[in-house]
Amino acid sequence: MFRTNPSREFQPETVNIEDLVPQDHLLRKINETIDFSFIAEKCRPLYCQDNGRPCIDPVMLFKMLLIGYLYGIRSERRLIEEIRVNIAYRWFVGLSLTDPVPHHTIFSQNRRRRFQQSEIYQEIFDEIVLQAMQHGFIEGKQLFTDSTFLKANASKSKFKKQKVTVTPKDYVEQLEKAIDEDRMQHGKKPFKKKRIQLEEREIRVSTTDPDSGYMVRDGKPEGFFYLDHRTVDGKYNFITDVYVTPGNIHDSVPYLERLDRQINRFGFQVEEVALDAGYLTMPICQGLKEREIFAVIAHRSFRPKKGLFFKWQFKYIPEKDVYLCPAKHELSYKTTNRSGYREYKSNPQVCKNCPFLSKCTHSKTYTKTITRHVWEDAKEWARQNRLSERGKQLYKRRSQTIERSFADAKELHGLRYARYRGLAKVREQCLLIAVAQNIKKMALLLSKRGKGFVIRLIYQI
Numbered sequence: 001m002f003r004t005n006p007s008r009e010f011q012p013e014t015v016n017i018e019d020l021v022p023q024d025h026l027l028r029k030i031n032e033t034i035d036f037s038f039i040a041e042k043c044r045p046l047y048c049q050d051n052g053r054p055c056i057d058p059v060m061l062f063k064m065l066l067i068g069y070l071y072g073i074r075s076e077r078r079l080i081e082e083i084r085v086n087i088a089y090r091w092f093v094g095l096s097l098t099d100p101v102p103h104h105t106i107f108s109q110n111r112r113r114r115f116q117q118s119e120i121y122q123e124i125f126d127e128i129v130l131q132a133m134q135h136g137f138i139e140g141k142q143l144f145t146d147s148t149f150l151k152a153n154a155s156k157s158k159f160k161k162q163k164v165t166v167t168p169k170d171y172v173e174q175l176e177k178a179i180d181e182d183r184m185q186h187g188k189k190p191f192k193k194k195r196i197q198l199e200e201r202e203i204r205v206s207t208t209d210p211d212s213g214y215m216v217r218d219g220k221p222e223g224f225f226y227l228d229h230r231t232v233d234g235k236y237n238f239i240t241d242v243y244v245t246p247g248n249i250h251d252s253v254p255y256l257e258r259l260d261r262q263i264n265r266f267g268f269q270v271e272e273v274a275l276d277a278g279y280l281t282m283p284i285c286q287g288l289k290e291r292e293i294f295a296v297i298a299h300r301s302f303r304p305k306k307g308l309f310f311k312w313q314f315k316y317i318p319e320k321d322v323y324l325c326p327a328k329h330e331l332s333y334k335t336t337n338r339s340g341y342r343e344y345k346s347n348p349q350v351c352k353n354c355p356f357l358s359k360c361t362h363s364k365t366y367t368k369t370i371t372r373h374v375w376e377d378a379k380e381w382a383r384q385n386r387l388s389e390r391g392k393q394l395y396k397r398r399s400q401t402i403e404r405s406f407a408d409a410k411e412l413h414g415l416r417y418a419r420y421r422g423l424a425k426v427r428e429q430c431l432l433i434a435v436a437q438n439i440k441k442m443a444l445l446l447s448k449r450g451k452g453f454v455i456r457l458i459y460q461i
Contacts, residue, residue, distance in 0.1 A: 140268030142234025213246025
């Protein structure tokens, strides 16, 4: 019999919030498998110990933030509203059905007053990585690194032009030493030390978010962006490093420093790395070779002027330290310049009557010059790695590891856009997104491992 009950009155009931959360809910799995107790100890030095009002539990505070990143809730106002009405969210952060939810300004005030100068977000990220290592989910043998861009909260049309000083690269001293050694091996005097003249260049600086960088890349959108440089482990695709820079910083600049940080912080014994073409630079190839790490770096092709021979058609003979041109004539060593390139030049008397002259050079002096970097051996070593069967298999895994990690972060956790303004706040966003991805993966893996353990016990009984 059809009927309606529009005037139903709800009676007071005694319920346990624990019973209202489904047993297979993601937050229940996270709560059962992840230890968040370390957060209180990490935050203790940031609070006054004997004065002021009692604080909101920092574990609750970070759990609330993690809910926002786990479920892609961009607004902190909306996050508080969701926690107010969602039973699972209340249960996860430790609130009963009647407990008041903190005001949304708690996040901004803590971020501005308490956490601004601290490394608390990095410490929380590191602790989750260490927990994953304890469970055997991270080996630290295969690492995959790449970067992706986040659109800054700034208009690309609101900027001012400003001259900045270009700081010298970290590897300059090492390169100068290699140049001097190379010149002495060839019987030439080392260069006299000259005063480093700092270069200035003009860049666009956003008037809305000055920390962001104006990015101009082929195939990429143009405007003010941040770059999230990320490394994942090859075993279960856990994120092991996150580093944020303005969008106008090249991918290769922070790589070796961040690699060393992972080795020192987590004790990784890195055996293999896979990188895209943006990391194919002489310092990175040399650095990885010195660290005895099998490196696979994508190829970046360069085309000569139309109608001229490719550089690879000139074969280097290390025993004689000469190049052979396609006509089998030798190009002999002349000097090593300050940029670190050896110069090999042909004999103009021979080239003048060569039938391949028009395809070799357009020089009016009939001289062909080939340059070879003092670290060129390291680049050729990386090329051989890429062409090997081991290298091909390793590089193929990038689409299943680092690229998938970025795809999940953008589609599910809000990595496409910077929520805040300023490098420190965007770094907080990227670190907490990585934490959310790691704890989600770890909880699911531990949950499956526990089910498998129970099934094995049943079969044994």
